[in-house]
Amino acid sequence: MPFSRRTFVIALLLGAASPTWAQSQDKATQVREAFASPYGKALTAELGKSLRASADPACLTDKGLAADQIEPRGRDIVITWGTRMLEGASAFIDRQNSDNPFAGAAELESLKSNPDVKRYLAMEEPIRQAKILDLIFEHFDRHNVIARVKLGAVYPLETGNEALLRLNPTDATEERLETFAGKSRSKALKRFLQLSDQGAIAQSAAIKKASSPPPLPHTFFKDVESDLAELCIRSGK
Template sequence: MLCSRRSLVIVLLLSAASPTWAQPEDRARLVREAFASPYGQALTAELGKALRASAEPACLAEKGLAADQLELRGRDIIISWGTRMFESTGALIDRQNAANPFPGAAERERLERNADVRRFLAIEQPMRQAKILDLIIEHFDRYVLISRSKLGTVSPVATGNKELLDRNPTEATEDALEKFVAKSKSSALERFLRLSEQAALAQRAAISKTSVPPPLPHTYFRGIEKDLAELCIGSSK
């Protein structure tokens, strides 16, 4: 049975339920579901702390905003802009996949309906959602820094917030997946994992053929400072 951390990460990135492979209309739902997960709620709470610590009191009073309103409004802003990032990068990948189709795509899609594969994908959902969340928050933080917005860092990778890092389900999910695959005798699951690895290589090759380098992910947040200003987050520019 094919089983390695590398293979599991590949399946995560290529899962039909991941933002880049999902249908465009599904990507917004996937981002919302990620933020509704326990880890997403923990990151939202951390964002709320940063907003409350960084918002200008005089501005809050002028706008009639209460500090306890900032967290949910900030979450909605992050979801909106994070969805935009995944929709934009997903559209690029969609175009490259269409121009360079993976021969095993149809078989892989059929295998996703297999009971063992569906169980595998259900187990890995928390890790998939964590990957979505980490990408959004890390690139959001990067843009906030570059744009010189007066908002504290949220990503636990950057802050070293151990409590928040411990809420990330990735490691526990990887362990559960390895155990599941090790015990499985499913030829369908083995074939699915092999096709996923092949698809990853094909996708990487397809993207490398782009004549114009894709924008850096954090640039998809350009303009978010206007939304943050509505929450009384100033700029040091």
């Protein structure tokens, strides 16, 4: 795959860690909280349906696995491997940011203490969580296809699941944010949004300067099939 394409793919992961969304939380906490959101619970329920439909019945009997055990265990597997993906991608991004620091980073960080900025960030949280969830399930599903894991897809843009797509809070949240920012007279908020845009551009430029291509997101799920096998999900031909 050409380096420019790899740069584009890894840049998709920046959505979960852009300057506007930058938080003090570690990736594991961010992922757990995303899965605890309404959209995360809906995706988890869809994962549970897929696992129950795909699991080998004889294997479930041999392992003594009840139907109500599969979904929470599957969720924990996806959380673990999804966190690994975000941590791996973020490590690459952090190295590039360190080598190519954004001049406005300190001012951007200081603006987060402003009440209007805090409110904006709190309102924006559902978008960040939805993006984390979509990235995880998109690349979890992609790995499963490549590794021939016999598990139905969950990512709604891939499956065309309209019910799940309607539960994604991104569009509605963006409308509320636009209204809030448009009506706000806060100079601090306007400056914060301006610096956030500049920071995102700087971050993208930093990635393009990498001397070697970043790993593709789905590769962080390599060997997840071993954990899925414990839930009687088969792989191979």
